[in-house]
Amino acid sequence: MILIVDDKKENILPLKKILEVHGLESDAAESGEEALLKILKREYSLIIMDVQMPGMDGFEVVETLAGSSRTKDLPVIFLSAINKEKKYITKGYESGGVDYITKPVDPDLLILKVKTFLKLYQQNKELKDMRDLLSKEIEIRKETQQELMLANENLEFKVAERTSELTQKNEELELRNHELQQFAWVVSHDLKEPLRKIETFVKLLRDRYLTDDPKGIDYANRTVGSAARMTNLINDLLDYSRLSSTVVTEDVYLDDTVNEVLSDLEHQISTKKGVVNVGELPKIDGIPGQLRQLFQNLIGNALKFSKDGTAPVINVSCETVADKDFDAKPHPQGKYCRILIEDNGIGFDEMYLDRIFVIFQSLHDRQSYEGTGIGLAIAKKIVERHNGLITAKSKPGEGAKFLIILPT
Template identity: 25%
Template sequence: MENTKILLLDDREENLISLKAILNRGDIEIYATTSPNEALRIVWENDIAVALVDVQMPGMDGFEFAETLLSNPKTKEILIVFVTAISKETTYAVKGLKTGAIDYLYKPLDPYITNAKVDSLIRLARSQKEIRDKNKLLENYATIILNSPDIIATVEPETGNVISINPSVETILGLAPSSLLGVTILDLLVDPVNSSLREVLVKRSYMGGDTIVVEDQFYGRLRQPVWLELRIMYKNRLLFVNLHDVEKRKAHEKALIYAQSQAEKARKVKEAFLANMSHEIRTPLNGIIGLGNILAATELDESQKDLISMLRQSSGSLLNILNDILDISKIDEGKFSIIPTSTDLRLLGKGIIDLMKFKAEEKKLNLQLVVADSVPESVKADGMRINQILLNLVGNALKFTQAGNVFLKIERLSEVSAGHKIKFSVEDTGIGMSEEHLSNIFSEYGQASENTSHQYGGTGLGLTISQKLVRLMASELEVNSKLNEGSQFFFTLVVQDANERVGDAKPPVSFQDLPPFEGKKVLVAEDNPINALLLRKYLKTWLLDATMVMNGREAVDAMKEQSYDLIILDTRMPEMDGFETARYARNQLHIKTPILSLSATVLPEEIDQAIQAGMNDTLSKPFEPEKLHTKIDFLLSRGAANI
């Protein structure tokens, strides 16, 4: 038996996830969306039997959505159940039933009740479908025709003359039924020559026996065009034509097309903003980190070394905030992946404590790592993302704790068939939160209260990205908190044992200790003076003969004068950017020298654009000099590019 198609409509993604989990079964096919307009498209294109619809939604609420479905013959048979957190007062129930719903489900949803009601609705939907299929075989439509809100007519196939037509033609088109008898139905069309109906009559495509559906514009009252949907069926040498007013649907389709156009514009604006923001922040940040690297390579006393360490920590925190913003965007667009690798959870926890201990010491807080003995030595997990989550949680705990303790705990709850169930938690003795504020803390750019950001600072992004990352790992970030007593944030992951041990991380290598590339010529186009200074310093240390220019135009002039072993181009420069420069070098100058793109954005679109322009590799700012050295070594070893 064919699976029953069910629509889930709720403006909150987490509610859709919950419903899909409850209804995860083999005999149904689920379509889920947070957009009422998208839901209208889904019901139009798919044979939806049951719709579970949230009542309270922005733009078009559940009642309006139900009325829209009910107003269209193609969708009015859909069984609608409202899913709501509104009280069970009679007024709401009556309103829902009047707009077309047949039942209610109340949040929080009970899985057993939900499945039982869905079972009942599926049986009802299948029964109704059987009845509708049988009704198509009936030949006597007299009573239905007279009472139908649609125009229903019988038409002579060869001539197109109207043999009979019901009273609805007067309501919809303002024409008396008696005046149309013997009139060719094509004479009622706005454009009979190019009409879909004319094509059906001429090609006799109705002879296949299927119901044919077309749309055409008819003249209505005062000669105003009216869009009608025609359902044409051939029976007993006659055409039975059902004409339904689809002006509302056409308006919705137009609104949907406009909304899609606006959404696409908004997406492009968002991409442009993220690219510009990434560039404008990463460019000076690369200078800060690079200058820190250069200073670290000089003779320093212990106090100065501590200052450099704090400089690196601060720039790293700024980079984390920027990455959080970009990560949220990538998760929302479905461009983010969890990549499990061999991970030492003890080493991971120790690294977090070591990184945050300066902040704890500043506030005289006791920051401790507690790892249970039962935690496996090495597991398969996305250590980078777990580290990102726990850094956010520990950073928040330190921020909102004025005295006492902050504990990072990792414990093994149980052994399961898929591996180990590990609990990660961060506990503090800080300001805590009241019940009313807990609901807002995971929302984007949201914080517990309005004055939190003024008193303690922060963007409100940390918990948002943490929750999204935890959900990508099939878990949920939860919180227990009491005002003025502290908070506990925790989540659990199921992980497998790793086959190999995790080695100790290699300490970063100073750029001065990296091997040289003596005798090689490099052309560098970089408009930012600080980044140009850093590149000149790195390249000179590695014995590279570097020609420095300020933009792509100067780079092209330099390429015309002499040849180079490597070309390094910043992507965003005045007069001629890196993409244009690379294309010109490849297509006009026919240069095959390897080209490395330096970009202050990590968006995949710009990386792809660089490769398409003819560059061989990319490096995103801010970068460590060791990574730049690796890229240069690889490209120089390739010699001429294979283009």
Template identity: 30%
Template structure:
């Protein structure tokens, strides 16, 4: 048979058509199957009109090739029943028969819904060509359906994204103004009373609790505000200016030491100063989040190490802590919002799971990278790789980060 008489099998993305072959003679079914197999479609065989009706209940078909003369339900009656069903009313039917060449009989076949009437012996090339037309129509129809479904899903996704964006903007307004304003009044009042020096011991404790709770709420408001900002527009906003990263590290470490007098944060800097152009307030936030995380998830008796070193256009900062490693299955999701590590119940109550997410957002806004490695033997280390200028090109690859990194020495 010439290759041009039929198409190549459909590709992976093209839906396959199902073709129903109906004949009570097995040899005829085998002959039809051999003729149509090169089309690369799914061929379903039925040996009676009743069996054909059952197959039509199980799935969709591109067309039906059906013998007219069959015992029980003949082809014409089967076609009438097919046309009576809403789902199969317009399904193309091609009659194949060696008998009844009279015009009246053929007209009756067309009246029952046939789209063609082929007399045996059927020319294989002509049969494949006719069937290919209905296969192409079916495939195009399925592709249109698929595109319509994809379009509906895309519109739903866009509408959901729009609603999420509107909700985030509303959240930004709530946490940025509606909560912050009354909270500042509460904190100002509590601190004013505490500084007055005229409180009874019970009142002193009460206002201390109010101040601590207010500061905790203030911290949550700041986290939610940063989270919402990072999700809107182009990410976390930063305002770079010249400054010393080591000085920022010392100030943050001193503040955390005061808050946790039983813990030791050891600063190992390769140089006394580490100058660059960054948003220093945001970098202080990153360092604080990393140090707080290290203190939270390490043994009370262990130290936390904060290290910095530099290359010509890139600076590095590491925060290392000892203790149990981060579980392997948590590592790919560690920087996702509202994710927590293996926290105790008390730690879970004091954490929103936004610290690392915001830290990475700030670092990426500086065109830097924040990564983590964790093992039983080596503990957990967060590494920050940062261009010396926030508007510089992205830093070097991970491989070059590790190569030639000078051993930090004590400041």
């Protein structure tokens, strides 16, 4: 939109007509004061300003516009029938005008200059908008960078603080573990000693003074059995507490480990007429005593929970897998081994899977199947100490499969 400022309507109308012929919209003001009011309310792209007007003349209006950041870049073409002298033309430029045309107006020259200044104004406006956008983007990026720096500093502080807390907690935990192990050793010694005496003296009473008293012998045997179960429980608790201590690892040949376990369980296997089939097992980096206990607990459980009237059959096999995952595919160069211990025993319902590895949890009647409920908890802790995984699959009456993933 172009604003024409002239105190005479007869001068405004021809100018509007010239602009209209060339498709240019225009507005008009008949005084400098009216022009300023219109400029405050509306945005114009160019002003054609008459110099000689009553009240504020054209120079004063342009000087006022130049004092505002909103209108200082607005192009102005001065138009006047007088002031052809050089000093007046110079004043027009100094006041803020971009060009000066004298009357009578040459329409072609006017349109040429109007279009030129409109194009320049539009380009300047686009540049200004782009500059403002870039400035805003720079400010946003600066603010974001400052926020990120503050967040990073805050994060580093929190990480350092949390690391310090964890280090302190870890030291406290190690101290508590050490104290707990010492406590377990002392308590176990203090408990096992009286139990040994109870068992010894009850056996003496039974063998020396109750030979002719069947009921007394039965009571004595029950007492001895209870003392033996308590001793087993204390031993299992000791084994469980020892798993928290730091032990140096070494190469362990699992073939030899399982053979040692089978040798220890030879009497149980023979009594139950069981069969244990062992496939090829790998060499891994581990703790020999703990791995031996792992297999002893799992194979011992398979023998213990066999079906009445059915000889237990236990299969121990292994394959190398690529990933630490129960469902990982076999891979000859895999970094993990998946060990399967499968039996044909009484099995269990998998809905209780999360309970079988918890200390003191037992799914079966302890009157029928002796045990402390710690064996599988110890097995799980051993596997975890070796950076491995353990789970089981089973159905009641269909045996159980224990799966172990260990790094090779």
